[in-house]
Amino acid sequence: MPEAEENLILVSSHIDTVSTTEGAGDCSSCVGVMLELARGVAQWAHGFKSGVLFLFNTGEEEGLDGAHSFITQHHWRNSVCFAIDLEAMGISGKSTLFQGTDHWALESFAAVAKYPSAQIASQDIFHSGAIKSATDFQIYQEVAGLPGLDFAYTDTTSVYHTKNDKMKLLKPGSLQHIGDNMLAFLLHSAASPNFLKNAQQQKQENTEQNKAVFFDILGMYMVVYSQRLATMFHNSIILQSLLIWGTSLLMGGRSGLVSFGISCLGTILMLIFSICLPVVVAFILPHICPFPVPYIANPWLIIGLFGSPALLGAFIGQHIGFILLKRHLRCVYAITKPGLTHNTREYVIDLEAERWIFKSGFVQWLIVLILGTYFKVGSSYIALIWLVSPAFAYGFLEATLSPVRLPKQLKVVTLVLGMAAPVVSSAGLAVRMADVIVGSVVRVDRNPGGLPDWLGNVIVAVAIAIVICFMFVYLLSYVHISGDKRTLGLLLCIFFGLSLALVSSGIVPAFTEDVARSVNVVHVVDATGIDDGNREPLSYISLFSNTPGKLTKELVDLGDEEFFCGRNMTTDFVTFTMKYGCWSYKDSSTGWSKSEVPTLRVESDSVTDGARQTVISVDTKSSTRWSLGINKQEIDDFTVQVDSEKLVLLGDKTQVDGWHTIQFAGGKNSPTKFQLTLYWSNSATETSRREAKEGTDVPLLVKLRTDVNRVTPQVTNVLEKLPRWSTPFGKSTSPYTLAFLTGLRVNI
Numbered sequence: 001m002p003e004a005e006e007n008l009i010l011v012s013s014h015i016d017t018v019s020t021t022e023g024a025g026d027c028s029s030c031v032g033v034m035l036e037l038a039r040g041v042a043q044w045a046h047g048f049k050s051g052v053l054f055l056f057n058t059g060e061e062e063g064l065d066g067a068h069s070f071i072t073q074h075h076w077r078n079s080v081c082f083a084i085d086l087e088a089m090g091i092s093g094k095s096t097l098f099q100g101t102d103h104w105a106l107e108s109f110a111a112v113a114k115y116p117s118a119q120i121a122s123q124d125i126f127h128s129g130a131i132k133s134a135t136d137f138q139i140y141q142e143v144a145g146l147p148g149l150d151f152a153y154t155d156t157t158s159v160y161h162t163k164n165d166k167m168k169l170l171k172p173g174s175l176q177h178i179g180d181n182m183l184a185f186l187l188h189s190a191a192s193p194n195f196l197k198n199a200q201q202q203k204q205e206n207t208e209q210n211k212a213v214f215f216d217i218l219g220m221y222m223v224v225y226s227q228r229l230a231t232m233f234h235n236s237i238i239l240q241s242l243l244i245w246g247t248s249l250l251m252g253g254r255s256g257l258v259s260f261g262i263s264c265l266g267t268i269l270m271l272i273f274s275i276c277l278p279v280v281v282a283f284i285l286p287h288i289c290p291f292p293v294p295y296i297a298n299p300w301l302i303i304g305l306f307g308s309p310a311l312l313g314a315f316i317g318q319h320i321g322f323i324l325l326k327r328h329l330r331c332v333y334a335i336t337k338p339g340l341t342h343n344t345r346e347y348v349i350d351l352e353a354e355r356w357i358f359k360s361g362f363v364q365w366l367i368v369l370i371l372g373t374y375f376k377v378g379s380s381y382i383a384l385i386w387l388v389s390p391a392f393a394y395g396f397l398e399a400t401l402s403p404v405r406l407p408k409q410l411k412v413v414t415l416v417l418g419m420a421a422p423v424v425s426s427a428g429l430a431v432r433m434a435d436v437i438v439g440s441v442v443r444v445d446r447n448p449g450g451l452p453d454w455l456g457n458v459i460v461a462v463a464i465a466i467v468i469c470f471m472f473v474y475l476l477s478y479v480h481i482s483g484d485k486r487t488l489g490l491l492l493c494i495f496f497g498l499s500l501a502l503v504s505s506g507i508v509p510a511f512t513e514d515v516a517r518s519v520n521v522v523h524v525v526d527a528t529g530i531d532d533g534n535r536e537p538l539s540y541i542s543l544f545s546n547t548p549g550k551l552t553k554e555l556v557d558l559g560d561e562e563f564f565c566g567r568n569m570t571t572d573f574v575t576f577t578m579k580y581g582c583w584s585y586k587d588s589s590t591g592w593s594k595s596e597v598p599t600l601r602v603e604s605d606s607v608t609d610g611a612r613q614t615v616i617s618v619d620t621k622s623s624t625r626w627s628l629g630i631n632k633q634e635i636d637d638f639t640v641q642v643d644s645e646k647l648v649l650l651g652d653k654t655q656v657d658g659w660h661t662i663q664f665a666g667g668k669n670s671p672t673k674f675q676l677t678l679y680w681s682n683s684a685t686e687t688s689r690r691e692a693k694e695g696t697d698v699p700l701l702v703k704l705r706t707d708v709n710r711v712t713p714q715v716t717n718v719l720e721k722l723p724r725w726s727t728p729f730g731k732s733t734s735p736y737t738l739a740f741l742t743g744l745r746v747n748i
Contacts, residue, residue: 008053008079013086014060018730021165025091040183048190062665062732067136071144081199083140083148092171093155095178098122101147103212104198106224112188113181116222118214121379157439162727213378234373255332263360266321273317274465277309282457291510292453292549294503299438304499308492310465322480325353350481351407361473386422393418448544449580456548511725518546518729523712527597528743539588544581557721562586574627574705575733591712596621598706600744612680623706624670628662636681642671703743707736
């Protein structure tokens with residue numbers, strides 16, 4: 001139909017992957033699903049109001065190049081009214097909807113998806129910048145202004161961009177899950193005139209009024225409601241909660257206010273102790289275990305290593321608040337209830353303190369709800385459920401409407417009814433987030449050796465402690481007057497001790513062949529500062545890891561390769577800096593030729609009207625993948641051009657740590673000779689100029705890394721000897737196995 005040809009629903013994924021992996025999950029799985037979707041849609045396309053366009057793009061791993069090229073250059077770009085992106089950050093599990101732009105689109109998906117998996121908390125985390133990555137969806141949304149949905153696998157994220165992203169570990173059920181959901185959604189949306197109308201309207205308006213809150217319940221039902229409704233409802237609950245608390249404290253008088261303050265102090269102590277104990281463990285692990293992060297291959301170990309001390313710390317902190325409450329209540333009851341016997345009074349005080357501790361959970365979640373609503377965090381619904389459900393259960397089953405009545409012991413049914421909805425809605429999310437965090441520790445150190453060995457452990461420990469404090473605040477209040485306090489403490493200590501023994505002894509391995517440690521081997525040829533063509537570049541084999549910890553265990557199998565390691569083995573790879581690693585000069589002079597070394601040659605250096613301008617010719621030789629760093633402390637602006645075509649124009653240059661980095665990746669026929677024009681800053685640092693005059697430790701003005709996808713004989717030898725539980729890790733910023741470095745200093 002002509003109408004369908006002019007209005008397209010774009011289904012997109014990328015066919016490329018990084019050099020270190022087969023890319024079974026990221027993103028061959030998505031491509032396979034799209035091919036099957038195309039077959040299925042073709043059989044049901046009669047009567048479609050919108051066409052369905054399947055885009056198999058490339059260059060995603062190098063910087064979202066394929067999506068950007070399509071949406072800015074292809075003649076079909078103006079016909080696209082809705083975008084769907086399929087991604088993978090793992091190799092198994094459900095394909096989760098983690099980014100969605102509009103209420104109407106989310107409702108359409110929720111109405112027809114067979115097994116919906118959606119979580120706005122993932123969108124909040126992604127948009128916060130905590131995950132240093134991007135998907136093609138950012139191009140469709142930010143460059144083209146398209147409404148759409150973004151899906152991704154996140155389970156087993158530890159294999160992301162490693163050799164273990166392979167068919168053997170890919171679960172067919174994951175592909176079936178996204179296939180069932182996508183086929184139903186495409187058939188519905190392509191045939192719906194309302195969907196087409198909404199998509200066209202949103203594309204033209206591009207407003208934020210249609211934002212929505214979305215999440216699934218047990219993968220069976222998906223809840224969607226507008227952000228505006230969420231804000232109104234949250235504000236209503238916040239106001240009612242404040243009124244109820246205000247009235248309660250007013251009726252309780254000074255003693256009630258003090259009890260409230262002590263219960264809040266108990267909550268603060270719970271957080272402090274719960275975080276401190278597992279953090280201590282996080283600092284200890286690198287000193288007693290073979291690897292600083294000994295739980296990567298067996299994530300369940302974090303329950304014993306960090307969960308047990310976190311829960312014990314939470315109970316200790318809360319129990320201190322409980323004891324302080326009892327002391328205060330003894331003084332109050334001595335005045336208000338002098339007729340009670342000692343045993344009765346102590347029993348009633350225990351019950352009253354138990355209630356205050358339970359109610360402190362309301363305050364904790366109320367504060368989270370207020371903050372989430374104020375900052376418009378979509379996942380604030382979690383705080384709403386954890387506040388409202390236990391509060392209603394407590395109000396119906398436990399509330400004493402008169403201060404004259406003595407308190408009773410909290411009922412177990414109150415806990416069960418109050419916790420049912422919160423646990424169902426968020427327990428799965430907590431488990432999934434913990435799995436993602438643990439898996440991400442494998443590649444947490446973007447500048448190898450730049451982070452302390454304990455940092456990954458601390459991140460995991462703090463995350464688990466916070467989850468335990470917020471999810472166990474109501475449950476722990478039942479333990480203080482029971483006879484199970486010592487039993488609970490003993491069990492937690494035993495569980496922790498057993499887990500610690502397993503990892504410290506190496507009985508449970510930190511890494512396996514399927515869940516491996518990231519270890520990269522690169523043959524580096526460094527020609528930085530070599531102006532004389534007769535001098536030989538420095539050539540060596542570099543070994544480094546994005547996983548915290550030294551390379552001691554790896555070197556056991558590399559004893560005859562003459563590696564020496566340390567934090568003085570620094571290499572600037574332009575896109576990152578290796579601050580700890582290993583070098584070997586053995587047989588490093590073979591496998592490359594001097595004709596492959598890139599060159600930076602100053603063509604002209606002039607000053608016109610006080611403005612200095614330098615023209616540099618860049619020759620990357622055989623490489624069509626390179627990274628160029630420009631010192632923004634010295635250079636105000638620059639251009640890059642090939643022949644007469646400018647690739648980089650003047651203006652809008654950003655910097656990170658004083659450098660602007662350009663990454664280039666092309667095909668076989670891509671240009672290798674460029675002209676770089678530098679416009680010097682009038683406020684260039686005096687330090688650099690002084691260093692330039694002295695001629696010592698002169699900073700770089702321009703630095704270049706070119707990558708060649710070739711394995712040299714010595715790199716092959718090292719790779720064959722590395723343990724099976726190690727694997728190269730690749731990103732767009734990572735070098736290939738052969739990298740050439742060069743640069744020009746400020747005193748050109």
